[in-house]
Amino acid sequence: MSTSAELLAIAAKRLYPNYKPAAMVLSRGRGCELFDVDGRRWLDLCAGVAVCSVGHAHPKHVKAIAEQAARLMHVSNYFFNEENIRLADELCEKSGMARAMFCNSGAEANEALFKLARRHAFTKGEQRTKIVAFHNAFHGRTMGALSMTGTPKYREGFGEVSGVVHVAYGDLDAVKAQMGKDVAAVIVEPVQGEGGVLPAPAGFLAGLRALCSEHGALLLMDEVQTGIGRLGRWFGFQDTGAMPDAISLAKGLGGGFPVGAMLTTEALAGALPPGTHGSTFGGNPLASAAARSVLSILEEEGLVRAAKQKGERLAAMLTALAEELPTVCAGERGEGLLRGLVLEQGFVVRDILPKLADAGVLLTAAGERVLRFSPPLVVTEGELAEGVAAVRKVLSALSK
Ligand SMILES: *Cc1c(COP(=O)(O)O)cnc(C)c1O
Numbered sequence: 001m002s003t004s005a006e007l008l009a010i011a012a013k014r015l016y017p018n019y020k021p022a023a024m025v026l027s028r029g030r031g032c033e034l035f036d037v038d039g040r041r042w043l044d045l046c047a048g049v050a051v052c053s054v055g056h057a058h059p060k061h062v063k064a065i066a067e068q069a070a071r072l073m074h075v076s077n078y079f080f081n082e083e084n085i086r087l088a089d090e091l092c093e094k095s096g097m098a099r100a101m102f103c104n105s106g107a108e109a110n111e112a113l114f115k116l117a118r119r120h121a122f123t124k125g126e127q128r129t130k131i132v133a134f135h136n137a138f139h140g141r142t143m144g145a146l147s148m149t150g151t152p153k154y155r156e157g158f159g160e161v162s163g164v165v166h167v168a169y170g171d172l173d174a175v176k177a178q179m180g181k182d183v184a185a186v187i188v189e190p191v192q193g194e195g196g197v198l199p200a201p202a203g204f205l206a207g208l209r210a211l212c213s214e215h216g217a218l219l220l221m222d223e224v225q226t227g228i229g230r231l232g233r234w235f236g237f238q239d240t241g242a243m244p245d246a247i248s249l250a251k252g253l254g255g256g257f258p259v260g261a262m263l264t265t266e267a268l269a270g271a272l273p274p275g276t277h278g279s280t281f282g283g284n285p286l287a288s289a290a291a292r293s294v295l296s297i298l299e300e301e302g303l304v305r306a307a308k309q310k311g312e313r314l315a316a317m318l319t320a321l322a323e324e325l326p327t328v329c330a331g332e333r334g335e336g337l338l339r340g341l342v343l344e345q346g347f348v349v350r351d352i353l354p355k356l357a358d359a360g361v362l363l364t365a366a367g368e369r370v371l372r373f374s375p376p377l378v379v380t381e382g383e384l385a386e387g388v389a390a391v392r393k394v395l396s397a398l399s400k
Contacts, residue, residue, distance in 0.1 A: 004038050022357050029056025032376050032383050034362065042357065045387045046364045050193070050225050050338065050374035053252035054297045058378070061255050064293035065286065074284045083288035090295055094234045097247070097263035101272075102283035106224035107140025109248035109260035110187070112277060113220045114144040114161075116246055116264065117185035120218065120271035128184040128217070134169040136195030136367070139187065139222055148187055151195070169198065172207040179211055185218040185245075186211070190236030193225035193374075196367035197333055197340030205242035218245040218268075224260070225338065228252040229298050229377055232308025232336030252377075255297075257290035303377040311336040313381055314373060317388040321395070328399045330369075337377060340370040341391070352394065361390040 007025045027037045032055055034044045047053065054061050068083065075081055088100035103109055114131065121128035133139070137150035146154060147161040150169075167174035169192055186208055192198040205221075212219040221244040226236030230252055237244050246268060250260035260282075264271075281287070298304055315332055318341050322329035330342040343349060349365035356363055366372040371391070375384070 002037060004036055007037065022354060022362075024357070031055040031057075032379050041360070043361045043383060043387055043390070045373050045375040045379070045384070046362050047374055047376045048256060049251065049364055050230055051251045051254075052256045053228060053230070053377045054255045054294055054303075055376035055378040056256075058255070058297060060297050061290070061293050065257060065290050068286050068289035071285075073286045074281070076280060077278060077283060081283075081285040081288070083285045083292060084283040087283075087288040087292050087295075090292065091249075091261060091263055094295070095247070095263055096243070098266035099264045099269050101262045101264070101277070102287070103250075103260040103262070103279045104258045104281050104287070105140070105260045106222075106248065106250035107142040107145040108279065108282075109224060109250050109262050110139040110145040110148065110222055111142050112262040112272075113185070113187060113222070113246055113248050114148065115277055116262065116268060116271050117218050117220060119276060120268055121184045123271055126181070126216075128182055129163045130178075130180075130182045131164045131184055132175060132178045132186040132217075133164055133166050134188060134192070135166050136169060136192055136198070137166070137187070137189060137222070138192070138194035140224075169195070170201040170204050172204065172211070175208060175211055179215040179217065181216070183215060183217040185220050187220040187222060189222045190226045190240065191231065191335055191338055193338065193372075194366055196342075196370040197338060197372055199333060199335050200240070205237065205240040209242040209244075212245075220244060221247045223247045224250045225252075225374075226335075228294065229304035229307055230336055230338050230374070232304065232311055234304055236335075253294065254287060254290045255294040257287055259287035259291050261291075298377065301378070307336045307377050310379060310381060310384065311339060314339050314384050314388070317385065318373075321388060321392055324392075325395050325399050328395045334373075337373070337375055337379070339373040340366055341373070343369045343371065345369070347398070352398070355394045355397075356391060359390040359394050361387045363387075363391070 004025045024036045026034050028035050032044050034042045091100050133148040135150040139145040139148040147164045150166045221237050227249045246264040318332035322331050330344050334340050349371050364372050
């Protein structure tokens with residue numbers, strides 16, 4: 001076994017430097033705890049960016065993956081496999097959607113939504129290529145998904161896929177001004193995740209639904225971060241009065257195993273006929289078994305409903321903290337177990353994360369000034385309190 005120091009030296013030389021990871025090398029986890037190669041422990045309240053929904057090394061998740069790996073891992077989409085058929089059925093059952101197409105990441109799922117929207121218009125013989133997206137939206141790093149991403153610094157230097165416009169999140173009038181016979185789709189996150197844990201204003205999603213229906217455009221929802229129980233309901237669109245035409249999923253779906261999906265209504269089943277889209281790995285038995293086990297663990301342990309209650313407890317703790325430290329914290333926002341502590345002007349979350357790690361808690365930034373909590377859904381109230389206490393200690397020192 002190598003030490004952190006030895007491995008960090010190799011990493012500095014050999015890993016492509018497109019990231020700036022914390023100076024630790026993680027080697028194992030259990031629930032909401034992570035340990036590095038030297039045996040040091042951290043409380044994980046980011047879950048690999050809202051991914052490890054059932055925590056680390058959940059025995060049922062581990063067993064499902066191990067057994068499936070020993071049985072059948074990959075066959076390609078030239079052939080059916082049982083795990084994938086059952087996963088499609090379960091996701092459609094839970095969402096009220098009719099069809100599922102699988103891939104391996106959030107960007108790929110959004111790429112599929114993008115192609116679906118344009119291809120659907122093409123199938124109907126309509127000239128619709130325009131996509132309306134939002135400022136601060138995050139849809140992924142491939143060229144199509146990147147073009148829909150609403151943060152200019154992520155797009156800078158890469159050129160663009162033409163035909164995407166961005167308007168202010170929450171501004172229905174701005175969307176309305178863009179609508180017309182050329183619009184293929186509007187794409188929206190039910191809560192903007194990377195953009196700063198910003199929930200959709202009341203009535204916004206329903207308003208988008210009405211505008212899309214009126215103008216013959218598709219309403220696409222990026223549920224990569226909000227889906228699979230994160231908000232205290234299975235999907236972010238539920239309870240909003242806005243039924244999308246298609247959604248994208250990834251992050252929490254595999255609980256750490258890479259898997260993404262696009263779910264669509266039956267009306268869109270003809271938009272991408274055989275030969276128009278696909279993925280070699282998409283829907284493989286191993287990824288499908290991992291995702292099915294996540295769904296069944298969330299179900300058995302009642303973790304989706306619990307995410308709502310635990311999220312409210314976390315919100316109360318963060319609100320109290322913000323009131324206690326008004327020179328550092330501006331307030332709290334979010335839904336379920338996707339929460340942000342908004343810092344005051346002048347504070348940069350990215351610079352505070354190493355101090356939090358030193359204090360034993362792992363969190364991530366969402367935008368410049370939002371400290372994001374996206375813990376495993378198996379988190380306990382005690383663990384949330386432990387995390388908030390560490391944050392309190394670090395932020396108190398900054399308030400002096
Ligand atoms: C993370 C994220 C993506 C991109 O997912 P990848 O798996 O990194 O490609 C897309 N949309 C949203 C809302 C996300 O949070």
